[in-house]
Amino acid sequence: MKASDLMVQCLEEEGIEYIFGVPGEENADFMMSLESSEQIRFILTRHEQGAAFMAEIYGRLTGNPAGCLGTLGPGATNLITGVADSNMDRAPMLVLTGQGASTRLHKESHQVMNVVDMFDPVTKWATTVWHPENIPEIIRKAVRVARTEKPGAVHIELPEDIAKLPVAKKPLKVKKFRRPVPDDKIVNLAFERIKAAKNPVIIAGNGCIRRRASKQLRQLCEKSGIGVISTFMAKGCVDMNADYSLYTIGLGAKDIPACAIDAADLVITIGYDMVEYHPKLWNPGRQKEVLHIDFLPAEIDEDYDPAVEVVGDLAHALWMLNERLDAHGPLGLDLRQQRAVRRDMTAELEAHKDDRGEGPIRPQKALWDARQVLAAEDILLSDVGAHKMWIARHWIAYEPNTCLIPNGFCSMGFALPGAIAASLVHPERRILAICGDGGFMMNMQEMETAKRLGCSLTVMVWEDGGYGLIGWKQQNEFGRHTDLAFTNPDWLQLAAAFGWHGHLCTRAEELQNTLEQACAEPGPSLVVIPIDYRENVKLTKKLGEMTCPI
Structure with a gap:
């Protein structure tokens, strides 16, 4: 087979269902190979930016990447806004672009630019296929990187002459791994902080919309009564009709839900991502004690200095806290401010x-x-x-x-x-x-x-x-x-x-x-x-x- 055939087979092995895009001359071989796929559906769009947004939403809804495709030069530059949006909104995505023949990339040449370098700041990884034999490794790595927390975009460039070369490799089998989980000692320490608090509040971020994390977060709130304020992208992580939902935060100006943070003696951030809502807006000068629970360690910021960081699979971390809540029983919390916040914000929504x-x-x-x-x-x-x-x-x-x-x-x-x-x-x-x-x-x-x-x-x-x-x-x-x-x-x-x-x-x-x-x-x-x-x-x-x- 030729390299473009192998690339399609590798994408099929990864379970890719959709590729959205606008093809060009430089990815013609790939398109011909894709046409014979019974698994992957190509959606022709009217602009590459639209293709990238479509792939982003597919990724956000499924947790698996879709592809967005453009040719070299202007096709690739048209993709970049949607790719950046997907990457910063933590949606898995594969960005597939054509390129001129490898024999002309070292010099000034029609429509040729350094697309990999262009995508480097807006993806988790960007690379060129220089050898057809490397395609199975590149596709396997790309999908793994795109799906790994925090998810994002990965870019693969296929020069037109490489796409035509013969190759005898086969796709690598998909092997998934379990994310590491937090250590018992650090979860014990986190739970001690929660037990010591009288007015804790949760800020739930984008990481909480993962189905398993959402389920465990809801159980945590039902057991403890602790209120949840969602960031924009975390809406729906808890049912907003629940008594412990304190609605949404993120406006530049102080809003009613911020009153629950003002009254809190412990702010528990869960799946929080400061690209959404900067801590200087709710914790200037590090006045609040913060408990950070997320897939990754906290981003370094002068207004965000957690006392405890629980790092590992988010759903499992919440499950560990729920186990401790079950063993401990009810917490002695003062939730009057949170009830008032919910009352006043509910009135705003109905006005x-x-x-x-x-x-x-x-x-x-x-x-x-x-x-x-x-x-x-x-x-x-x-x-x-x-x-x-x-x-x-x-x-x-x-x-x-x-x-x-x-x-x-x-x-x-x-x-x-x-x-x-x-x-x-x-x-x-x-x-x-x-x-x-x-x-x-x-x-x-x-x-x-x-x-x-x-x-x-x-x-x-x-x-x-x-x-x-x-x-x-x-x-x-x-x-x-x-x-x-x-x-x-x-x-x-x-x-x-x-x-x-x-x-x-x-x-x-x-x-x-x-x-x-x-x-x-x-x-x-x-x-x-x-x-x-x-x-x-x-x-x-x-x-x-x-x-x-x-």
Whole structure:
């Protein structure tokens, strides 16, 4: 066989199901080899960035990598934003790019650039296939590195002449390993800290959305009563209807859940990743005693200096604590502040659920109605913009990986291609993407991909005619904002042009029925609402004047 055939066989051995991308001349041999695969489905996209976002969401939902593919030069550079987003949001991914012949890479040559060096800062590992015999080792290593905590992206470059070379190797068999677990002594020490605390609180991060970790975290909270504050990407790690859920933290300004941290004498961070929410926002000057529980040791930071670090498989670490809780019995905790936080934040979420009338619709109302339309296992994807802040604060998630927010790299244009991947992974679920008009237009070409694939998904666009999040931040800092306005297409004509269902809703009391109709329609649907971003300034004022419940 030739090298590209072997590469496809190795990917099949690893259980790869999807490769998303835009092929080029330099990976033609690979594409011909891929065409004969009965296991791997190639999804042709309309832009390489869309392909990378699709692979990211596949990785976030399954825990296994998908591939995203581009050719050399501009194809590779188009991939990089989505690859960086996947890597910083800790989603496993394989990035596959073509390259010019190895005989011309040492000199100036058409479309040739050092793609491996370009991907090095935004992947866990990046390499070139120089010898066909190395392909089995490279693919086996790439998938292992991508899946190992913390998961991320891995890049493999295949020059066009190497792809054609004959090779007699076979794929390496997949061998998985059990992650190391924490030492009993350190877990004992951690449990002593928990027993000594009167007001402990948990900050749950991205690591907690792993299914086993989520299950053990819920048991820990049910046994102990300790409240959980989720970061944006950890939403759903505990059922937010549970009494111990203290909702979400991560806004730049101090919000109600931060009051539980203020009152805490021990902050237990579990699967916490500071790319989401920097410790200087909740622990300036290291005032709080911190217990760190994660797959990896703590990142070094002057505001994050844990007293104890429990390092190892997260689910197993929580199971060890649960064993100790069972043996010890109830903890003598004072949870009055946490109960007050939950009471006040719940009232915030319900404040505008009964809005009525014509005109711009409040973010709070839009999210309340969307929540009524989606079941517990259905999936919401947030793009990046002012709407992301409202989703993070107001969306109630019940299960892990049902609220997908990009919050490490935070790239706009994420939600539409991500929704396509979500619909492929879970065709039985309702998929809703919420975008600003700015972010939606960045990858709107994937509307064609969604229609071609017959994806059943709904995109709700919040229209304000400008880059609302930037305006919000400039307004907060300078009292005004620069010119951030733009015009939009006729949304219903746009939907019709791509073969989508289209809906424009301008009355708050009609939104829930409109969303229900859109989600029930076969194929992709677009719902556009005018959004009332006057609420942004009101929220800033409210948070600036906030006092803690107790």
